[in-house]
Amino acid sequence: GRGDDFTVSCSGFDHRGVDPAVFASVMVRKDFRPVLNYSVPTQVNISFTLSAILDVDEQLQLLTSFLWLDMVWDNFFISWNPEECGGIQRISMTTQNLWLPDIFIIESIEVDQTPTGLSAYVSNEGRIQYKKPMKVTTICNLDIFRFPFDRQNCTLTFSSFLYTVDDMLLGMEKELWEIVDTSRNLIKTQGEWELLAINKATPKLAVGSSLYDQIMFHVAIRRRPGLYVINLLLPSGFLIAIDALSFLLPAESGHRAPFKMTLLLGYTVFLLMMNDLLPASGVPLISVYFALCLTLMVVSLLESILITSLLHVVSTQPRPMPHWLHSFVLRSSRVTECCNQRPQEESEGRGPKPIRLPHLKDPEPMAGWEPSPGKTEPKGDPQSDQRIQEPQVAGSWVKFSLALDTFLCWLYLLFMSSSLITVIVLWNA
CATH class of the missing domain: 2.70.170.10 (Neurotransmitter-gated ion-channel ligand-binding domain)
Structure with a gap:
């Protein structure tokens, strides 16, 4: 007590x-x-x-x-x-x-x-x-x-x-x-x-x-996370979506690469401005996501430069296409025609409508010579054969370039969507 x-x-x-x-x-x-x-x-x-x-x-x-x-x-x-x-x-x-x-x-x-x-x-x-x-x-x-x-x-x-x-x-x-x-x-x-x-x-x-x-x-x-979603994730998502939609621009127009360069510059400025909101230590998943988006935009720009350069070379100095590549282009064209199911009256001949580039001129007849009635064209003229074959060779290269552009576009979209899904799954884990 x-x-x-x-x-x-x-x-x-x-x-x-x-x-x-x-x-x-x-x-x-x-x-x-x-x-x-x-x-x-x-x-x-x-x-x-x-x-x-x-x-x-x-x-x-x-x-x-x-x-x-x-x-x-x-x-x-x-x-x-x-x-x-x-x-x-x-x-x-x-x-x-x-x-x-x-x-x-x-x-x-x-x-x-x-x-x-x-x-x-x-x-x-x-x-x-x-x-x-x-x-x-x-x-x-x-x-x-x-x-x-x-x-x-x-x-x-x-x-x-x-x-x-x-x-x-x-x-x-x-x-x-x-x-x-x-x-x-x-x-x-x-x-x-x-x-x-x-x-x-x-x-x-x-x-x-x-x-x-x-x-x-x-x-x-x-x-x-509201502040960071509005200031970080949404702007980055908008920029990467615009970069993906830029594949709809015609590759032969030459405007795609400058547009993608502008987007890449804007994304770099965005990362510099938003750097203060990111943690100063460690490697968060959002930094990996931003690095991945920047890499995708760089790869997309390189792809556009490659296609533009290829089309420019084709329009100025077309070279003969390898036999295996020519066969692959013909098969791809036939598969595309079958899938599109075009009306027969719209397609004259088996080949697709030729694609013309701004720098590629149509074959011109020889100056000072016109075939007279009853006479056939001269055979065995190598310059005439070369002028006739140049548009065909260029058209094959153009088809290959556009097919490659489409393939790389789908590959870009597939990789972007899979990466985005992976990041979302890791965030919610």
């Missing part, structure tokens, strides 16, 4: 206020753990309220938050009879006159900046209830691979500097669901992060031969 030595005489508290002299014995013993038997550990119940998530530093792996820490324990040096003092069951005292448990957060990297001159409630049974605000910067293992759709799990471990399990035991003052609900209701800032859940674990901490009691809280938070 407590004994009468630690019973405070509260007579007159309801008329004349608290007499400091009656608490002199308590203030003298404030430097000692308030127990009558030192073999009995002090039970300290703790809880906290997460009132704000101030900052998450991905580069330094730090979480800055604001907490209201609540601690409750029993001081066996204080007690009074409330019937003797008008029913007063609780008074407030400055914490400078009381023994306080040295509870700290293990992950914290800053010195506790709790304001001085705080007070605590003292009940007639000696129960102390102490609340203090804390701005805490803690180490947190941040995984930014799924940025901006990432979720983080940071740990707040409460323990004692000095007291082992023989001197101090930690418990819960509130249920876990109360802590979560109070924190969600108290958080008023609609910032970048939102609170998902808080879980608890109670492992012991062994340091050498000493064993310390501790309570570990796992705080799960989620980033609000």
Whole structure:
């Protein structure tokens, strides 16, 4: 039992206020753990309220938050009879006159900046209830691979500097669901992060031969991705979609490559402007996505340059097409004709309508010679045969160039869609 030595005489508290002299014995013993038997550990119940998530530093792996820490324990040096003092069951005292448990957060990297001159409630049974605000910067293992759709799990471990399990035991003052609900209701800032859940674990901490009691809280938070979707993903998606639609421009017109060059320049400027929104450390998936989009646009530009260069060479200096390539072009043309099912009257002859390039001239008859009636054209003229065969050779090369352009366009769309699906699956995993 407590004994009468630690019973405070509260007579007159309801008329004349608290007499400091009656608490002199308590203030003298404030430097000692308030127990009558030192073999009995002090039970300290703790809880906290997460009132704000101030900052998450991905580069330094730090979480800055604001907490209201609540601690409750029993001081066996204080007690009074409330019937003797008008029913007063609780008074407030400055914490400078009381023994306080040295509870700290293990992950914290800053010195506790709790304001001085705080007070605590003292009940007639000696129960102390102490609340203090804390701005805490803690180490947190941040995984930014799924940025901006990432979720983080940071740990707040409460323990004692000095007291082992023989001197101090930690418990819960509130249920876990109360802590979560109070924190969600108290958080008023609609910032970048939102609170998902808080879980608890109670492992012991062994340091050498000493064993310390501790309570570990796992705080799960989620980033609000709206800002990054609007400023990063949507503009990038629009630019890559316009780049894909640029394949509809005629390859022989020569306007596709400059258009793609302009898009590539605009995408590079976009990445430079949005660089401040990306995490400064690590390689998030969104950076891989941007690099992939930039690579696709570069490959698309190179493909347009290749097709434009090929058409230019064909229109100026057509060379004979290899036999295997000529056979492949004929088969492709026949398959295309069968799939299109053109009316017979629209296609005269088996070959498709020849495609003419701006720089390619039609064959002209020889100057100063006209076939007379009854006479046939001269045979065996190599220059005449060459002039007749040049448009046919150029037409075959043009068909091959357009078929290659179509194939590369579908390959580009296939790779772009598969890459986009892969990125979305990894984001949602």
